[in-house]
Amino acid sequence: MRAIRIGALVTGALLAATSASGEILHFRAKLAPSSETPASQSRAAGLAELTLDTDSKILTWKVTYSGLSGPLIGAHFKAPPEPGASAGATVPLAPRLTNPVVASTRLNDIQIGDLRAGLWSVNLLTAKNPRGELRGDLERAP
Helix, strand or coil: CCHHHHHHHHHHHCCCCCCCCCEEEEEEEEEEEHCCCCCCCCCCEEEEEEEECCCEEEEEEEEEEECCCCEEEEEEECCCCCCCCCCCCEEECCCCCCCCEEEEEEEHHHHHHHHHHHEEEEEEEEEECCCCEEEEEEEECC
């Protein structure tokens, strides 16, 4: 009986330690036409707010925008952007591009590492600006 209790305590302690190691991380990006490469001539603006649960590896987001030249034709996260250069699409924002864009996905360990390292950006595309009308680099938020 004592061995069972000790085993249960050890298992409980391991579960607690595993749960305690997880984090909830917040990220933000102000979206601006001037952040596009090359800069777009839009007067639009936007904000991306993300939350990452490192235990479940689930990333959730809300992206709001205003003043676009037309409806969104695409929206995605890009990584890793090099300063002054564009990068390939990493994760699409959502199957339905409504305002706000709200969705979630499970990330892999490489994606989580790049996001934590500040290598992700958000890119919104329109017919007038198919390479990007608004962009913003994601940064850790409190």
